[in-house]
Amino acid sequence: MTETAALVAERPPRSDEDETFASTASDRFADASRNRANPSRSARGGLRRLRRIATRHPGALLAALWIALILLSAFAPALFSGQDPLDGVPADKMQPPSAAHWFGTDQVGRDLFTRVVHGSALTLQAAVIAVAIGLVVGSLLGLLAGFIGSWVDDVIMRIADVLLAIPSLLLSLALITALGFGTINVAIAVGLSSVAAVARIMRSEVIRVRSGVFVEAAFASGNRWSRVLFRHVLPNSIGPVLVLAALEFGTAILAVSALSFLGYGAQPPAPEWGSLVSTGRDFMATAWWLTALPGAVIALTVLSANRLSRALDNEGRRSR
Amino acid sequence: MSIDLAHTPATAARAAEPLLDIRHLAVRYRTNDGHIDAVRDVSLTIGRGEKVAIVGESGSGKSTTAHAIVHLLPNAAETHADSILFDGIDLATASRAQLRRVRGARIGLVPQDPIVSLNPVKKIGAQVAETLIVHGLADRKSAAYRAVDALEKAGLPEPELRAQQYPHELSGGMRQRVLIAIAIIASPELIIADEPTSALDVTVQRQILDHIDLLAAETGTSVLLITHDLGVAADRADRIVVMNQGEIVEQGTPAEVLGSPTHAYTRALIAAAPSLNAAGQVERVLEVLDPDVAARVFGGRAGEPFVARSRLPGAADATLAPAVLSARNLVKDFALPRASGGGTQRAVDDVSFDIPRGQTFALVGESGSGKSTTARLVLRLAEATSGTIELDGRDITRASGAELRGLRRRIQLVHQNPYASLNPRLTVEQIVADPLVAFGLGSRADRRRRAAELVDVVALPRTALGRRASELSGGQRQRVAIARALALNPDLLVLDEPVSALDVSIQAQILGLLSSLQSSLGLSYLFISHDLAVVRQIAHRVGVMRLGELVETGDVEQVFSASAHPYTRALLDAIPGAHASGAPVIGR
Numbered sequence: 001m002t003e004t005a006a007l008v009a010e011r012p013p014r015s016d017e018d019e020t021f022a023s024t025a026s027d028r029f030a031d032a033s034r035n036r037a038n039p040s041r042s043a044r045g046g047l048r049r050l051r052r053i054a055t056r057h058p059g060a061l062l063a064a065l066w067i068a069l070i071l072l073s074a075f076a077p078a079l080f081s082g083q084d085p086l087d088g089v090p091a092d093k094m095q096p097p098s099a100a101h102w103f104g105t106d107q108v109g110r111d112l113f114t115r116v117v118h119g120s121a122l123t124l125q126a127a128v129i130a131v132a133i134g135l136v137v138g139s140l141l142g143l144l145a146g147f148i149g150s151w152v153d154d155v156i157m158r159i160a161d162v163l164l165a166i167p168s169l170l171l172s173l174a175l176i177t178a179l180g181f182g183t184i185n186v187a188i189a190v191g192l193s194s195v196a197a198v199a200r201i202m203r204s205e206v207i208r209v210r211s212g213v214f215v216e217a218a219f220a221s222g223n224r225w226s227r228v229l230f231r232h233v234l235p236n237s238i239g240p241v242l243v244l245a246a247l248e249f250g251t252a253i254l255a256v257s258a259l260s261f262l263g264y265g266a267q268p269p270a271p272e273w274g275s276l277v278s279t280g281r282d283f284m285a286t287a288w289w290l291t292a293l294p295g296a297v298i299a300l301t302v303l304s305a306n307r308l309s310r311a312l313d314n315e316g317r318r319s320r
Numbered sequence: 321m322s323i324d325l326a327h328t329p330a331t332a333a334r335a336a337e338p339l340l341d342i343r344h345l346a347v348r349y350r351t352n353d354g355h356i357d358a359v360r361d362v363s364l365t366i367g368r369g370e371k372v373a374i375v376g377e378s379g380s381g382k383s384t385t386a387h388a389i390v391h392l393l394p395n396a397a398e399t400h401a402d403s404i405l406f407d408g409i410d411l412a413t414a415s416r417a418q419l420r421r422v423r424g425a426r427i428g429l430v431p432q433d434p435i436v437s438l439n440p441v442k443k444i445g446a447q448v449a450e451t452l453i454v455h456g457l458a459d460r461k462s463a464a465y466r467a468v469d470a471l472e473k474a475g476l477p478e479p480e481l482r483a484q485q486y487p488h489e490l491s492g493g494m495r496q497r498v499l500i501a502i503a504i505i506a507s508p509e510l511i512i513a514d515e516p517t518s519a520l521d522v523t524v525q526r527q528i529l530d531h532i533d534l535l536a537a538e539t540g541t542s543v544l545l546i547t548h549d550l551g552v553a554a555d556r557a558d559r560i561v562v563m564n565q566g567e568i569v570e571q572g573t574p575a576e577v578l579g580s581p582t583h584a585y586t587r588a589l590i591a592a593a594p595s596l597n598a599a600g601q602v603e604r605v606l607e608v609l610d611p612d613v614a615a616r617v618f619g620g621r622a623g624e625p626f627v628a629r630s631r632l633p634g635a636a637d638a639t640l641a642p643a644v645l646s647a648r649n650l651v652k653d654f655a656l657p658r659a660s661g662g663g664t665q666r667a668v669d670d671v672s673f674d675i676p677r678g679q680t681f682a683l684v685g686e687s688g689s690g691k692s693t694t695a696r697l698v699l700r701l702a703e704a705t706s707g708t709i710e711l712d713g714r715d716i717t718r719a720s721g722a723e724l725r726g727l728r729r730r731i732q733l734v735h736q737n738p739y740a741s742l743n744p745r746l747t748v749e750q751i752v753a754d755p756l757v758a759f760g761l762g763s764r765a766d767r768r769r770r771a772a773e774l775v776d777v778v779a780l781p782r783t784a785l786g787r788r789a790s791e792l793s794g795g796q797r798q799r800v801a802i803a804r805a806l807a808l809n810p811d812l813l814v815l816d817e818p819v820s821a822l823d824v825s826i827q828a829q830i831l832g833l834l835s836s837l838q839s840s841l842g843l844s845y846l847f848i849s850h851d852l853a854v855v856r857q858i859a860h861r862v863g864v865m866r867l868g869e870l871v872e873t874g875d876v877e878q879v880f881s882a883s884a885h886p887y888t889r890a891l892l893d894a895i896p897g898a899h900a901s902g903a904p905v906i907g908r
Contacts, residue, residue, distance in 0.1 A: 021518045021519070021548070021820060021821060023433070023435075023519070023737075024737060024739055024794070024821040025378065025432065025433075025515075025518075027739040027794060027821075028378030028379065028794055028821075028822075028823060029378050029379050031378065031379070031793040031794055032377075032378050032379020032380075033349070033351065033356045033358075033379055034793075035379070035793070212740060213735050213737060213740040213741045214740060214741050214742055214743045214744075216701065216735075217733065217735055217741045217742075217801070217804075218743070218754065218758075219701065220699060220701060220728065220732065220733040221728060221732070221754055221755040221758055221804065221807075221808075222725055222728030222729065222755050222758045222759055222808070223754070223755075223758040224725070224758065227757075227758060231754075232743050235743075235745045236743065236744065236745055
């Protein structure tokens with residue numbers, strides 16, 4: 001088998017429904033209408049697009065602002081709170097939310113708001129690593145499975161099936177027991193558990209794009225298969241995967257927090273969102289804010305990531 | 321078919337007035353980029369028993385006009401009309417209930433695309449009978465019988481069997497007949513046929529149009545035929561209406577419109593229509609490349625555009641064989657899916673031909689004849705089951721690895737559908753330079769310069785370089801595809817239906833470009849087409865394919881004027897407009 005013959009699946013002769021004058025009628029109509037459309041309003045640009053998203057989907061704008069705020073707090077927590085997250089004032093312990101302590105204080109008098117702000121660094125770091133691992137490994141596997149097909153596809157997808165059959169949190173727990181405790185290990189475990197989902201989406205997109213005429217044209221132009229894959233197939237199939245990545249970011253924050261809550265992640269007294277909720281649990285009856293407020297921050301972040309992912313998806317559909 | 325007595329004209333006065341009278345129709349579409357006036361001020365009448373054809377190119381508003389009559393436009397359309405009188409009923413102001421009574425029962429619509437216009441999960445018979453049932457014209461049982469009758473009238477063989485089948489079991493031509501059956505079953509007074517045959521082969525097209533003619537003649541039904549093909553309109557209509565940019569530019573009998581067109585657009589349309597012109601008579605802008613440009617852009621070696629060669633392009637080389645490529649006894653079998661019983665299907669059966677150097681060899685045939693598969697074998701995008709392919713005397717049938725990639729420098733491909741063959745994420749410059757990058761030829765600056773030169777050669781503006789393919793029109797995209805194919809200085813271009821997805825005026829431009837490139841650069845073409853009229857204009861030698869076999873090969877004039885094979889003659893007879901160009905008067 002030769003290079004191209006091995007990669008381009010042999011298709012039986014096409015029937016008459018393929019690419020006739022009628023099947024491209026809508027494309028020609030679009031050409032004609034574009035020629036005749038009022039050109040003054042057809043200006044394009046990223047800024048204009050952003051403005052449209054902002055006015056049409058105010059929810060998405062709020063979500064983006066919230067994520068930006070959280071990211072800022074991860075890199076520069078000092079901007080938000082001048083206090084020390086680890087040093088407590090015992091006299092001020094267990095105070096409810098007030099102007100001096102927005103989120104109240106914990107059992108040793110540490111300011112909870114400061115701890116949440118400083119905790120975002122650890123949580124986000126873990127979530128970003130997790131998404132990056134899931135995205136890179138999953139995309140690569142999906143790309144190979146979809147592009148090469150045959151037994152490679154079978155092997156990769158059956159492994160993905162097995163991974164998908166196990167609840168992802170359970171899978172992460174199993175991986176952590178093997179890797180050991182710690183924020184980075186939590187991130188790796190969460191990332192690996194999302195590989196299967198990413199690989200599946202990537203594969204289905206690659207299969208759609210691979211049968212495209214421009215991919216055959218790329219082979220006929222003399223491209224090596226690796227170049228066809230990364231230059232022509234990948235950019236046209238990555239869109240839905242990026243949307244999934246935004247969604248996975250929210251899920252990863254939830255998973256990282258859950259694992260920290262269970263005690264596998266950051267060890268006290270280091271602040272981390274999940275472990276903050278976990279320690280607050282002991283005082284649930286007397287100090288509701290210790291669990292409720294960090295919990296609310298987690299929930300808002302996850303919701304924002306979901307909303308943002310949906311907005312990206314809609315935009316992707318419009319431009320496709 | 322029995323003519324419904326209630327619908328026959330009662331008085332002479334009524335018979336004299338037209339069946340359909342559209343006055344000052346305008347349709348405007350709202351889009352994201354502002355609004356588009358798809359139809360502006362169209363007034364049109366259709367008499368009883370008259371056959372009117374609206375001809376125009378994509379976006380001329382012909383389909384919009386037809387759909388506006390029965391209010392079947394999308395929500396983004398705003399319609400204004402003084403009146404659309406259909407047998408005394410003003411459809412422009414009709415209520416939904418009134419419209420429902422007219423649609424299907426008194427105006428039958430044959431939609432454009434037979435592939436998507438049928439419900440895939442309902443049996444054919446039920447879909448045909450539905451019109452009668454929703455209008456209360458028949459009960460369920462007699463509707464089923466009449467559906468079988470209608471299928472038979474529409475020319476479907478074995479109508480009882482077809483009525484029990486699902487759409488996917490039928491071919492495109494058969495599905496189009498089903499759509500016709502749906503349109504005629506309620507004996508409407510007007511049939512609107514929106515490009516009813518443009519997805520079909522010429523021989524099938526001819527049968528279906530013959531059938532619509534026959535039905536209309538039998539029942540006195542009026543027909544409004546929407547088509548992009550002036551030849552079809554000339555053959556079939558009593559009156560031709562030419563539309564451009566949402567306006568009627570000319571109307572009259574076929575003899576008037578074709579014989580003495582008054583509007584410039586009509587003249588341009590006739591000049592561009594291959595089917596209405598014998599060989600060589602098409603007015604094409606055939607600009608031969610400036611020899612300086614040819615030497616500068618194509619002065620490099622084949623496959624090495626940045627390495628100069630001594631011989632000028634286009635100059636004959638006596639040391640080379642007369643055939644650039646010869647195929648001998650090519651066979652291609654496809655394995656059928658196991659689900660449908662396995663086995664193999666022979667797509668190409670013992671095909672042999674030579675492509676003369678510097679000339680065009682055309683493979684003609686209907687869909688499924690194996691012509692595209694043959695092209696893929698020559699390009700080595702598919703593996704031949706047996707047979708040999710020789711390029712300049714070297715056997716390339718089993719070339720693989722580096723040798724196969726080397727072949728790409730010599731043979732390049734232009735696809736049928738320019739809307740799908742360009743990577744939507746890349747700019748025109750990146751697309752044109754892609755083959756150069758693939759072979760690592762030249763520096764970045766060299767490649768940029770060459771892309772700019774090539775875009776010039778195919779007559780695109782320089783500003784196109786930075787734009788994405790999706791911002792260009794179909795004709796411009798096909799020029800980009802040709803520029804890409806020329807990037808490596810190939811000897812042979814395989815053109816797989818390069819103009820069949822384009823409007824006639826764009827077709828003529830692209831064909832003109834291809835012939836001028838050939839005469840300036842001495843390129844050889846393998847030209848795949850289903851359209852004999854196009855082939856007659858561009859080819860030097862022709863091979864006619866049928867069911868995988870090459871039934872006839874010969875010089876273009878010999879095949880067209882003194883064809884030896886009955887199938888070739890059948891194909892030639894089916895070219896629409898063939899009757900019109902010879903005889904000035906078309907009548908019934």
